Amino acid sequence: MPARRIPRVKSCLTLPNNAQRRAHVVNVLRGEDLGPVVQDEHHTFHARKDGSKLPLPPVLDPIAVEKRWRWKQQKEKPGVAGFxxxxxxxxxxxxxxxxxxxxxxxxxxxxxxxxxxxxxLHIKPHPKTLEPWLLPLSLSTPNPPKYLGPPLRFLAHSHNVAYLTARKEIWKKVLSQRFIPFLGPRGMAQLVWRKDMPEMLLNMLRARVEDKLAWFFKWRGRLVPVASPSSADTEDVEDVACFIFLGSLRSRADAIHDEADAIAAQADKWSDYFRTGYGKFFDPHITPPAHLPKATHHPPPWFQLVVPRLAPRAQFPPLECPTTRWRGRKVAVYSLTDMLGAERAEALIAETRYEGERCWVMKQGRQTVDVQMMLGQLASYLALPGPVWWPRL
Incomplete structure (x- = not known):
């Protein structure tokens, strides 16, 4: 007679699928509800009738609960008056x-x-095609929601944005893995990066600075007019945070710098052309020298033909922002003409109480912290490399 399969006995602790699971709240006993207790420096014990002590569990122990709650309660907001x-x-x-x-x-x-x-940058669907686009919602939305999806962050500089835009889909390589479950394979294939991303970010940064500075130029007294940012004209002014200058701070050296950048870009262009068109004649794996046999192995993944280029340290030295001296320390000088353009800078000052003046001092205070951060971000976005300084070895 064939053996019959014995069914497995279900545990009485398992619940059926349609059974409701109820959460039971533990009532933590306090004070006299604990009964006769004995406390020492670290623990609480329940006093038994025979004179022995039974330690209470940490959930019921008042000393343990107080120590644990000390690290869970929120800190009080600091009072500015007591700073x-x-x-x-x-x-x-x-x-x-x-x-x-x-x-x-x-x-x-x-x-x-x-x-x-x-x-x-965050993801926002196109209003017509519903394709996902990467857009700076934190700059374009006045009151953005708390969570906008996975972010893409990069250094706020025009060269970095131009690099991500010019190269073929190089921006896709810097996306985090959180974009994949958020969009899916189809959404990742449809993700759009605008070709005018450097200009769009620059216009948004300028618009934000203009909107903030318009409030300071609206009433007299928010800014202190001075003749120039030099230390001789500002020695008597107190609490200087930064200088706002109507005019260009660019010199002839900046024009020479632009010409040098154009020459370096042209040299890089011909360097890439030489490596692409004639690189195989200098690759020992493809065209070995006459006295050596032909290579029988493939080149390793790290191999790359080296073509002479301008040294990165000489081509991209540290960025330089205009500063001046005030009572022995450096203070930033922001040129409205260089950052906003001549027309937008004149339109910002036109028909205000400060029309006709060329330089102002922004006082140090809590009300000016936000606008100084915006000015610094825009100046960093437009900053150019300064002169190269080679240390002596």
């Missing part, structure tokens, strides 16, 4: 706010930077 002079000075420093912003990664440079130095 020390150093704390007040730190609160009014825009550079301290930039460095205190959350650190995020720029995948195009593989560098961790404060988020105030980065530009962020």
């Amino acid at each position: 020390t002079p150093f704390q007040k000075k730190l609160l009014e420093n825009p550079y301290a706010h930039v460095l205190a912003s959350p650190v995020r990664i720029d995948r195009s440079l593989s560098t961790l930077l404060p988020s105030a130095l980065l530009l962020t």
Whole structure:
């Protein structure tokens, strides 16, 4: 007789699929409800009738609950009235706010930077085609929602944005893995990066600065007019945060710098042309020398034909922003003509109480921290490399 399969006995602890699972709230006993207890420095014990002590569980132990709650309660907001002079000075420093912003990664440079130095793009569907587009919603939306989807962050500089835009879909290589489950394979294939991304970001940064500065130029007293940013004209002014100058700070050296950049770009163009067209004649794996046999192996993945180029340190030295001296320390000077353009700068000053003046001092204070950060971000976006300084070895 064939053996019959014995059914497995279900556990009485398992619930059927349609059974409701109810959460039971544990009532934590307090005070006299615990009964006779004995406490020492670290624990609470239940006093038994025979004189022995039974330790209470951490959930019921008042000492353990108090120590655990100490780390869970929220900290009180600091009162500005009780700040020390150093704390007040730190609160009014825009550079301290930039460095205190959350650190995020720029995948195009593989560098961790404060988020105030980065530009962020989020996904937004096109109103007609519903295709996902990468757009700076934090700059275009006045009150953006708390969560806008996975972000794409990169350094807020025009050269970096131009690099991501010019190269063939190089921006797709710097997307994080969170975009894949958010969009899916089809959405990743339809994701759009605008070809005019550098100009669009520049216009948005300019519009944000114009909107903020319009409030300062609306009433007299928000800014202090001075003759020039030189230390001789500003020695008597107190609490200088930065200078706003109506006029260009560019010199003949900047024009020479632009010509040098054009020559370097032309040299890189011919270098790439030589490597693409004639590189196979200099590759030992494809065209070996006459005294050597032909290679029988494929080139390793790291192999690349080296073509002479201008040294990156000489081509891209550290960026330089205009500054001046005020009572022994450096103070930023922001040129409205260089950052906004001559027409937009004149339109910003026109028909205001400050019309006819060319230089103003922005005082240090909590009300000017935001506008200083916006001016610094726009100046960093447009900043050009300064002169190369080679240290002596």
